[in-house]
Amino acid sequence: MSYLDIEALRSAPLSHDPYDYLVVPNFVRPEVADAIGRDYPKIDKAGSFTLDDVQVSGALAELIEQLDGPEFRTAIEDKFDLDLGHLPTMFTVRGMCGAHDGQIHTDSKTKVITVLLYLNEAWAQDGGRLRLLRNGEDLEAVAAEVPPDFGTLLVFRRSENSWHGHKPFAGPRRVVQMNWVTSDRVAAWQQFRHRVSAAVKRLTPSRAGA
Numbered sequence: 707m708s709y710l711d712i713e714a715l716r717s718a719p720l721s722h723d724p725y726d727y728l729v730v731p732n733f734v735r736p737e738v739a740d741a742i743g744r745d746y747p748k749i750d751k752a753g754s755f756t757l758d759d760v761q762v763s764g765a766l767a768e769l770i771e772q773l774d775g776p777e778f779r780t781a782i783e784d785k786f787d788l789d790l791g792h793l794p795t796m797f798t799v800r801g802m803c804g805a806h807d808g809q810i811h812t813d814s815k816t817k818v819i820t821v822l823l824y825l826n827e828a829w830a831q832d833g834g835r836l837r838l839l840r841n842g843e844d845l846e847a848v849a850a851e852v853p854p855d856f857g858t859l860l861v862f863r864r865s866e867n868s869w870h871g872h873k874p875f876a877g878p879r880r881v882v883q884m885n886w887v888t889s890d891r892v893a894a895w896q897q898f899r900h901r902v903s904a905a906v907k908r909l910t911p912s913r914a915g916a
Contacts (some may be wrong), residue, residue, distance in 0.1 A: 709738050709769045715781045715859065724840045724849050724869075726786060727862035734769065734823065734857035741765035742825055746880055749801025754883065757797050766882075770797060773821070773884055782819060786863055793818060793886040800916070803834055803879035808872035812843050813885075817864045821884035822916050824854035833875030836916060837858065842869045854879060870916070883916055 718730045735743070745764035749755060762770065772778060774795055783790050813820055822836070829835065834854060834866050840847040852860050862868055 707766075707774065709734055709742075710772050710778060711735060712781055715778075716784070718785075720785050721850070724838070725862060725865050725867055726861065726886075727784060727838060727850070729850065729852055730859040731855070731856045733859035734825070736769065738765060738769075739856050742769060743851055746801065747801065749799070752800075752802045752804030752807060754800055757799070760799060762799070769823075770849050770882065770884075773797075773823070773882070782821075784859060785861070786819065788819070789818065789869055790886050793888065796885045796887050798883045800881045800883070801878065803875050803877060805829065805874055805876040808834070808836075808874060810839060810845060810864065810869055810871035812842070812868045812870075813864045815864070816888050818888060819884045820864055820868075820916075821855040822852075822860040823882045823884070824852075824858045824860075824884065825856055825880040826878070827856060829853045829855050831875055831877075833873040834879050836870055836872045838862070839869040839871065841867075843873055844903075845873065854881060881916060 710729070714730050714733060715728075718728045720726060720728050741766045745766045747755075747760035747766070749760060770860060770867065774797070782788070784899055785862070828845055836852045836854065837845060837848045838850045838852070852858060863868075
């Protein structure tokens with residue numbers, strides 16, 4: 707069973723202002739929401755966790771397997787006019803947002819494409835809505851705002867001006883992050899860094915979020 711609406715992704719427009727990105731609501735089929743919610747790992751700390759650090763199984767494991775598959779990769783390659791087949795992928799998951807998450811950042815230079823897939827119920831809160839920004843100083847310089855509703859997909863090309871952040875929110879907020887990165891060495895280092903960072907964030911608030 708396909709969890710992903712690849713045709714919706716193929717039909718989605720690629721925006722270029724202020725950098726290359728696309729948003730696809732309902733990219734994950736709503737009929738699998740209950741299964742994914744049931745199988746999402748119980749995460750009670752803020753921060754990003756690698757797939758080795760949390761229990762990923764069942765419907766969530768199938769969802770991640772499809773994201774890491776050739777059909778999704780090809781659709782992203784076509785949208786962004788890239789060859790990603792030689793690049794490794796890296797996954798992290800979040801279950802909680804900390805009060806200090808969401809500060810403005812661009813992502814590291816080792817990331818080529820960032821994929822954020824939100825898996826929350828309809829989002830009523832003002833905070834926690836990711837904003838794509840026109841500069842690195844002003845959270846109100848908004849080009850687009852993405853509510854983290856269930857199944858909403860955001861993909862952007864990392865660049866020197868790919869600024870993003872969100873207004874403060876503390877509480878449950880589920881997101882799967884996938885990146886194509888520049889090398890296997892980078893992927894291994896990033897996975898190690900996230901594991902160390904997640905351990906530190908158990909004791910201190912995090913400073914950036916997606």
